[in-house]
Amino acid sequence: MTTKTLPYYRVIGKEVEVFEYCYNNQLPLLLKGPTGCGKSRFVEFMAEKFNKKLITVSCHEETSAIDLIGRFVIKGAETVWLDGPLTRSVRENSWIYIDEIAEARPDVLVAIHSLTDYRRTLYIDKTNEELIASPEFMLIASYNPGYQGLGKEIKPSTKQRFVSFQFNYPNQDIEIEIILNEVRHKIKEDDAKRLVLFANKVRNLQELGLVETVSTRLLVHTAKLIGDGLPPRLACEVGILNPLTDDPEILKNLKDIVALFF
Ligand SMILES: Nc1ncnc2c1ncn2[C@@H]1O[C@H](COP(=O)(O)OP(=O)(O)O)[C@@H](O)[C@H]1O
Ligand SMILES: [Mg+2]
The missing domain is CATH 3.40.50.300 (P-loop containing nucleotide triphosphate hydrolases)
Structure with missing residues (x-):
């Protein structure tokens, strides 16, 4: 069996x-x-x-x-x-x-x-x-x-x-745990934490004008890229920012926020 x-x-x-x-x-x-x-x-x-x-x-x-x-x-x-x-x-x-x-x-x-x-x-x-x-x-x-x-x-x-x-996005500690598990601990806990802090910052900024916000799915994608060696800022750009919006101005604002964390 x-x-x-x-x-x-x-x-x-x-x-x-x-x-x-x-x-x-x-x-x-x-x-x-x-x-x-x-x-x-x-x-x-x-x-x-x-x-x-x-x-x-x-x-x-x-x-x-x-x-x-x-x-x-x-x-x-x-x-x-x-x-x-x-x-x-x-x-x-x-x-x-x-x-x-x-x-x-x-x-x-x-x-x-x-x-x-x-x-x-x-x-x-x-x-x-x-x-x-x-x-x-x-x-x-x-x-x-x-x-x-x-x-x-x-x-x-x-x-x-x-x-x-x-359902909602999980709280900080649980989301970090999910990310680490999904990438089999291929990234440092600190990087997982930065991703979640970044996500929560964006989730709380209604004025950004996003239709959909940073999901756990996007964080997991990005963590996989980081875990495999892609520089974190680039990983965030292609794993989170570009999938979220095509608007140049919103993108610029999001990049500035990424730079606060990575
Ligand atoms: N509670 C959770 N436990 C494990 N993985 C999760 C959890 N929440 C989100 N994920 C991760 O986020 C990804 C997207 O989740 P998914 O179930 O496809 O979202 P939804 O169906 O709500 O759009 C999953 O593939 C998984 O990597
Ligand atoms: Mg689904």
Whole structure:
């Protein structure tokens, strides 16, 4: 027998408990939080922990209900039905993670309605099927409320269908620990600390005008570059600043802040 190793996930608060209560009570869970703060990693971790197959759907503007439920496709002389990831997940009692659900077309939310309430049923009009989800099925979704105002909101009535957990960037010590772990201690603790101090400085400067701020993901990328020998200022520029903005003025301001730490 082989024992699987859990993906590295540093627990931050009560997310594990909340997840378990949702699963045990057949409630769908919505993870809210900015990009790159550990939502996907957490779901992968929970799936491994429960030994469940996880199907992830990453939504974009074109993602529609058909993409999730399935479609008829032509195969030789026949037309055959092809399950989409949501249907597959219900049929095989796995977990489905609908990432960035607010990005998808509205019909995606309509499609999951009956699965997210007491019915726990997926209606497939085209094949005339009604699939009742087993207690082992779980629907998890994520959404980034930071996009508010840019037109990417979830309707309140949809939000109310989920138990919802707020994620955030971890506090200083935990974030340092995450970075060091992710780069297998290839950088000095002091450098990890500088990265986090820099990140928190930028996160607190609303006036910079960034749409998205420095995420744990960007810090990990940058730490990998530093760990491999790229000079820290350059690593910050290509690992954090350029991915965050194209605006020359904001870039200049960010570079000045980097220079305070490296
Ligand atoms: N709590 C955490 N434990 C371990 N790694 C984390 C954690 N939070 C963030 N990370 C790191 O940040 C990266 C981005 O996290 P991810 O889960 O992809 O973010 P999200 O899904 O919220 O956009 C991960 O690949 C990992 O390196
Ligand atoms: Mg994600």
